[in-house]
Amino acid sequence: MVRNKVIVLGFNHINALGIVRSLGEESIKPICVLYGSKSGMIFSSKYPSIVVHVDTVEEGLKFILDNFLNECLKPIIICSNDETASIIDKNYSKLKNDFYLPNAQIDGRITALMDKIIISEVAEQFGFVSPKSVLIDKNDSIPDDMVYPCFTKSIMTIKGGKKDVFLCGNKVELADALKKVRSDKILLQQYIDKKNEICLQGLSINSGKQIYIPFIEKFFRFTKNEFGGYVYFEKFENQKEEFRNNVHKLIEETQYSGLFSVEFLVDKSNNLFFTEINFRHDGFSYFTTTGGANLPYIWCKSLVNNSLEIEDVLLKDYFTGMNELTDFFQFVRTKKISVQKWINQCIKADSHLLYNKKDLGPLFHTLKSFIVLALNKYLLNHK
Known part of the structure; x- marks a missing residue:
């Protein structure tokens, strides 16, 4: 039995919904501190004890520090995305005495290991092979020996995420992709069929x-x-x-x-x-x-x-x-x-991930959102 308060810190998305449902099915009603949309899946779930919306992950951490220090039982923090995992990691020393939280013993170690090149080098120590990769500045010239097709990827998900992922079949496509990526440094990675x-x-x-x-x-x-x-x-x-x-x-x-x-x-x-x-x-x-x-x-x-x-x-x-x-x-x-x-x-x-007969609210909210979106699109096209 877990009597400690459990705080879910993250983005208002289906990932956090999975945490909330897993805990709820064990009679734990988590406290959700979320950024992103001010309504949606988590707000519609029956399991949270409270859902607090914040504008940024930094505000989320501040809310936790302002409200959950000095509890009788140390609250547990669970992160649902890379950005929240990184900020908890960077503040490990500040948080460790008052919370149970994900960590790698020292401040910033998890964030460093999110770097795809660094973690690949660690994995190689244990016999794993990674796709061939090269790190470049997005304004650099494209390497002449680049093998196609290739992927563009953010070196760390928190710096670009899926929006920096492009599959490029040739040099022209790669040059076009580099104009669109958000990260200053970009990983060019071998395409694996x-x-x-x-x-x-x-x-x-x-x-x-x-x-x-x-x-x-x-x-x-x-x-x-x-x-x-x-x-x-x-x-x-x-x-x-x-x-x-x-x-x-x-x-x-x-x-x-x-x-x-x-x-x-x-x-x-x-x-x-x-x-x-x-x-x-x-x-x-x-x-x-x-x-x-x-x-x-x-x-x-x-x-x-x-x-x-x-x-x-x-x-x-x-x-x-x-x-x-x-x-x-x-x-x-x-x-x-x-x-x-x-x-x-x-x-x-x-x-x-969406349908759950024990917790139908997120499904109904999503269907309603799609219906409203489709209706607005129809009305816009028939003015």
């Missing part, structure tokens, strides 16, 4: 000395430059021992305590490529709750008891999940699959 993508969602405590990864996540379908939205899960313990051990060693090397996900690409020849670690709750992590491993709740219990609390966990051998919005827009709206096929697969999926 992927057979699949792999994601490992887990948690660690005691500076990475105790690690729990319940499942390996793979994709039924995906696009060339994005994760897909329709996935399946198998037990991580059934993977090769060397792979499992190397993943554990990698997390331990970071000295990280918190929720995380590790991402890989698999090419058409079954070669594995490490891409990054997300040092915060993963957007698809709610699926693992459906599979029997409620990672946010397990992490909270483990923090309070200073020991990994997984004795009562019963895992499914196999299950499926669907991020309905992502999958619909990637594959139905682009006519890659039929509406009927998508509906059948959506109904049969074991877990969903």
Whole structure:
């Protein structure tokens, strides 16, 4: 039983919704401190005890410090995106005596490890191979030996995110992409013709000395430059021992305590490529709750008891999940699959990120928003 207050700090988005639902299903009503939209998914969920909107992540941290210092039981902070994970990391020394929080023992270490080149170098110590990459200033000349196709990526997600991701087939396309990116420095990365993508969602405590990864996540379908939205899960313990051990060693090397996900690409020849670690709750992590491993709740219990609390966990051998919005827009709206096929697969999926029969508010809010948007568009076009 967790009696401590749990604070979800992050962006008002589906990632935070997964945390809120996972905690709510264990009778924890989290305090949500969110920036972004002033209404939406989290505001419509039945699980939060309170939802506070702030304009910036800095205001969110200030709200927490102003209202939750000197509690009888140390509150637990869970981050839902990279920006909040970074600000908590940079203020670790200031926060550690009054809160349980994700950390890597010293201020700024997590933020440094968000750098894709740095974390790739760490991963190489344990036998993982990363796609070939080169870091350039966006105003630099394009390297003459650049291999195409290639991706442009922000060196750190918090500095550019998905808006800096472009798939470029030649030098002209790359030059055009560099005019659009927001980051001053940009990573040019080898394009991997992927057979699949792999994601490992887990948690660690005691500076990475105790690690729990319940499942390996793979994709039924995906696009060339994005994760897909329709996935399946198998037990991580059934993977090769060397792979499992190397993943554990990698997390331990970071000295990280918190929720995380590790991402890989698999090419058409079954070669594995490490891409990054997300040092915060993963957007698809709610699926693992459906599979029997409620990672946010397990992490909270483990923090309070200073020991990994997984004795009562019963895992499914196999299950499926669907991020309905992502999958619909990637594959139905682009006519890659039929509406009927998508509906059948959506109904049969074991877990969903938006639809939840125990918490229908976020679904109704989203549908209402789409109806209003479509109606406004129709009226605008028929003036």
